[in-house]
Amino acid sequence: MQVNVNVNGDGQSHDVEPRTLLVHYLRDACGLTGTNVGCDSSSCGACTVHFNGEAVKSCTMLAVQADGEAVTTIEGLAPSETELHPMQQAFHECHALQCGYCTPGMVMAAVSLLDEVPNPSEHDVREGLEGNLCRCTGYHNIVKAVLSAAGGDA
Amino acid sequence: MIPAAFDYERADSAEQALALLGEHGDEAKLLAGGHSLIPLMKYRLANPAVVIDIGRLNDLSYINDGGDHLAIGALTRHRDIEIDDLVGSQTPLLAAATSQVGDPQVRHRGTIGGAIAHGDPASDLPAALLALRATMVITGQDGAREVSADDFFTGFLETALGDTDLLTEIRVPKVPDAGWSFQKFNRRAQDWAIVGAAVLVNNGSTGVGLVNMDSKPVRSAAVEAAVSGGATASDAAAVAAEGVEPPADLNASVEYRQHLARVLVRRGLEEAGRA
Ligand SMILES: Cc1cc2nc3c(=O)[nH]c(=O)nc-3n(C[C@H](O)[C@H](O)[C@H](O)COP(=O)(O)OP(=O)(O)OC[C@H]3O[C@@H](n4cnc5c(N)ncnc54)[C@H](O)[C@@H]3O)c2cc1C
Ligand code: FES
Ligand code: FES
Numbered sequence: 001m002q003v004n005v006n007v008n009g010d011g012q013s014h015d016v017e018p019r020t021l022l023v024h025y026l027r028d029a030c031g032l033t034g035t036n037v038g039c040d041s042s043s044c045g046a047c048t049v050h051f052n053g054e055a056v057k058s059c060t061m062l063a064v065q066a067d068g069e070a071v072t073t074i075e076g077l078a079p080s081e082t083e084l085h086p087m088q089q090a091f092h093e094c095h096a097l098q099c100g101y102c103t104p105g106m107v108m109a110a111v112s113l114l115d116e117v118p119n120p121s122e123h124d125v126r127e128g129l130e131g132n133l134c135r136c137t138g139y140h141n142i143v144k145a146v147l148s149a150a151g152g153d154a
Numbered sequence: 155m156i157p158a159a160f161d162y163e164r165a166d167s168a169e170q171a172l173a174l175l176g177e178h179g180d181e182a183k184l185l186a187g188g189h190s191l192i193p194l195m196k197y198r199l200a201n202p203a204v205v206i207d208i209g210r211l212n213d214l215s216y217i218n219d220g221g222d223h224l225a226i227g228a229l230t231r232h233r234d235i236e237i238d239d240l241v242g243s244q245t246p247l248l249a250a251a252t253s254q255v256g257d258p259q260v261r262h263r264g265t266i267g268g269a270i271a272h273g274d275p276a277s278d279l280p281a282a283l284l285a286l287r288a289t290m291v292i293t294g295q296d297g298a299r300e301v302s303a304d305d306f307f308t309g310f311l312e313t314a315l316g317d318t319d320l321l322t323e324i325r326v327p328k329v330p331d332a333g334w335s336f337q338k339f340n341r342r343a344q345d346w347a348i349v350g351a352a353v354l355v356n357n358g359s360t361g362v363g364l365v366n367m368d369s370k371p372v373r374s375a376a377v378e379a380a381v382s383g384g385a386t387a388s389d390a391a392a393v394a395a396e397g398v399e400p401p402a403d404l405n406a407s408v409e410y411r412q413h414l415a416r417v418l419v420r421r422g423l424e425e426a427g428r429a
Contacts, residue, residue: 001162018162018205019195040155042193043344045259054233054262060192061263064162065185065209113258130343131257 003067007032008076018064023047025063026073034074034104038133045132048105048112049073055112057131074104077111087111087149094145098136106132110146120150157195164207168293171208171320176295178204180317185209186229186268189260214267214322217241226324228267233258235266245326247334247354251282254336257344267321270306273313273370275401276346280307280371281363282336283324285352290314291323298322310369332356335425337418338365341405348405349414351394353422362422367415368398377419387427391420 003020004013007030014029026032026049038046040059047059050072058071077085084092087107097103106129113120113128120128125146126139134142163182165171175182183202185191186209194200208214214229217238224244226235235241236252255261255269255278269279270290284303292299292315301314308314315321333355338347350365360381362374376397380390395412402408 017159019157019159021156024156040196042189042260045257048259051262055259056262057259060189062162062185062188062192064164065188065207109259116258127343128258131259 001064003063005063005066005068006070008072014063016063018062020063021059022049022051022061022063022066022071023058025066026058026071029063032073032075036101036104038101038105043133044102044105045109045129046102046105048108048132050108050112053112053115055109055131072108074108077107085111087114087146090145090149091142094141094148096137096141096145102132102134102136106134106142110142110149113146114150118150120147122147155196157192158198158201160195160202161204162207163204165211168211168214168320168322171206171211172293172295172318174204174206175318175320178206182206184271184320186271187231187264188268189256189264190268190272190274208320215265220325223325223327226266226326228271228321228323229265230267232256232261232264232266232269236261244328244330245286247286247329247332247336247352248279248282248326250334250336251278251352254278254338254347254350260344266324270324271313271315271321273307273309273311275310275368275370275372276366277371278336278338278347278350278352278365281350281352281365283326284363284371284373285334285354285361286326286329287361288324288326290321291325292319293322294319300325304373307370307372312370329354329356333426333428335422337422337425339414339418349400349411349418351415351418351422353419353426355423355426360423360426362394362419364394364398364415364419367395367400367411369401372398374398374415374419377423381423387423388420391416391423394419 036046038044042060182204214227216227218225335353338350347365352363354361362377376393394415400411
């Protein structure tokens with residue numbers, strides 16, 4: 001069926017099977033491969049995107065559920081080709097990634113967290129990112145980056 | 155992993171959802187937030203021929219003051235309940251249990267109705283609703299009926315909902331002055347409870363709901379009877395594993411679950427009693 005989704009401000013329209021997961025719609029139909037698939041079982045958060053402004057796991061949504069709605073992926077976060085989003089900048093500055101596989105989901109979850117809790121404590125950040133797993137960093141620098149993006153001392 | 159193929163129908167109103175259920179019967183599955191159903195379909199543990207998407211029934215997403223209770227629409231998302239002022243002041247136990255569900259991404263999508271209709275003994279919300287003596291409003295092909303939480307959960311992933319019924323509302327008694335506690339034990343962040351306990355102490359009456367201690371969500375009749383017979387928190391908690399049959403799995407043996415129930419119920423009774 002025809003599924004129309006506003007992805008990063010662009011109207012996307014693709015004919016997909018109802019069983020198509022949102023993450024495959026984004027990667028395969030829209031060609032936006034920034035969103036990763038880690039566990040494929042709703043646990044790791046690598047596939048996190050914003051659905052109508054809120055963080056969701058795109059491996060646990062059907063593309064048809066997003067028909068007529070708005071999705072933002074990691075590709076849609078930066079304000080321009082040459083500038084990073086403040087959260088991306090903070091991850092860069094705080095060395096909050098190693099292999100980088102979890103990073104797109106981590107950044108999307110962190111941006112959604114700050115929308116809901118603008119001045120988080122370290123505890124708020126750790127709780128707020130509990131849906132995102134990182135095998136490399138030990139989380140320390142990720143938490144530091146999110147606190148720094150929030151304007152707190154990191 | 156992708157689900158097996160299915161026909162997709164979207165309902166734009168409760169009436170339309172009921173009509174589609176009437177048409178497709180047990181061939182169909184309702185899709186609310188999808189955070190129980192989609193994983194099951196990906197693992198091919200559920201293979202419905204028809205999926206009826208009720209995720210956009212905004213007329214069933216609400217939290218209203220019903221006088222002596224809060225009326226919560228079945229399609230209200232966990233996140234909206236977790237941060238709602240009325241829920242926070244009138245039934246804080248429900249807010250606390252909801253805030254323990256999964257992670258923020260899960261709470262942005264999952265609905266209270268889906269969590270209850272799924273009938274999972276490992277879910278946090280049924281235990282809280284049992285302790286709170288909530289009632290469920292089920293709308294069937296011939297109209298609506300009210301079912302108490304006690305009568306709603308009938309077995310493992312089984313509820314009082316028939317194949318062509320829609321859960322429409324959850325009514326939660328207001329208990330602004332009650333003592334309460336929600337205890338959840340898990341090994342990792344975002345996990346389901348290995349065991350959990352929801353405790354409500356209101357006007358001398360005590361409700362205790364248990365998570366993952368039987369094949370269905372249950373109240374602990376043994377603990378409630380002990381408390382009303384005057385037992386202390388620790389004496390009452392000592393019977394927390396009586397009358398229920400906890401499962402054994404990778405995370406815990408039966409004995410370990412029984413132990414956790416006693417510990418968590420004691421902590422819950424103590425915390426609720428201090429309020
Ligand atoms: C990673 C992860 C972690 C989780 N952790 C927890 C946790 O710690 N604790 C916890 O309690 N839950 C947890 N959950 C489950 C979560 O609470 C789900 O949101 C909830 O169980 C199902 O709600 P849903 O709206 O997504 O329902 P769906 O998945 O859409 O539906 C679930 C079932 O209910 C039926 N149904 C849905 N709505 C209705 C209705 N209105 N009337 C009749 N039938 C209906 C559907 O047909 C289906 O059979 C977790 C889920 C995930 C993916
Ligand atoms: S790929 Fe979606 S949560 Fe892991
Ligand atoms: S940086 Fe490698 S998984 Fe997080």
